[in-house]
Amino acid sequence: MIITTTPHIEGHDIREYKGIVFGEVINGVDFVKDFAAGLTNFFGGRSGSYEGELIQARENAIKEMEQRARQIGANAIVGVDIDYEVLGTSNNMLMVTASGTAVIID
Template identity: 35%
Template sequence: MIFTTTPDVPGREVKECLGVVVGNVVQSKHVGRDLMAALKGLVGGEIKGYTEMLAEARDIAIERMVTEAKGRGADAIVNIRFTTSNIMANASEILAYGTAVKLK
């Protein structure tokens, strides 16, 4: 499956638009990560536990979006975008969305 943040696939022509596809995941913080984040907040720097958590959540959201596109018979997903939001104090959502298309 081809997926891209651009509105088209270079060298290919879109034959049919199959609609918006989405994938999301809500990830909660781990108590251990919160403790390490609090300590890191005192000295500064990257909070690697959160970086890893968000990267994993992004990959899951992409996988779910691709699964939906494959279910519609898509060859590609164009114009992929990502958004995040806080669901509650200890949980965040990552949403991946794009347009599923058939290519010539």
């Protein structure tokens, strides 16, 4: 399945718009990752533990969006947007939402 942020796919005509599809993932960040990220913040550098959480959450949100598009008979998704939020009283939850328009292309 072609998944793109653009409104159309070069070389393909959109035959039918099936509707907007979403994929949502909420991941908690555990104490160990939070502690490791705190050390990185103190000493400087990139936080591999948080980056890993972010990458995994984004990939899962896109997979979920793709599954929902397939369920309604689409073979591509255009206009994809990915949003990130932190949730929880301690901001220890990461929410990633992927959305786009499910379409049928030639």
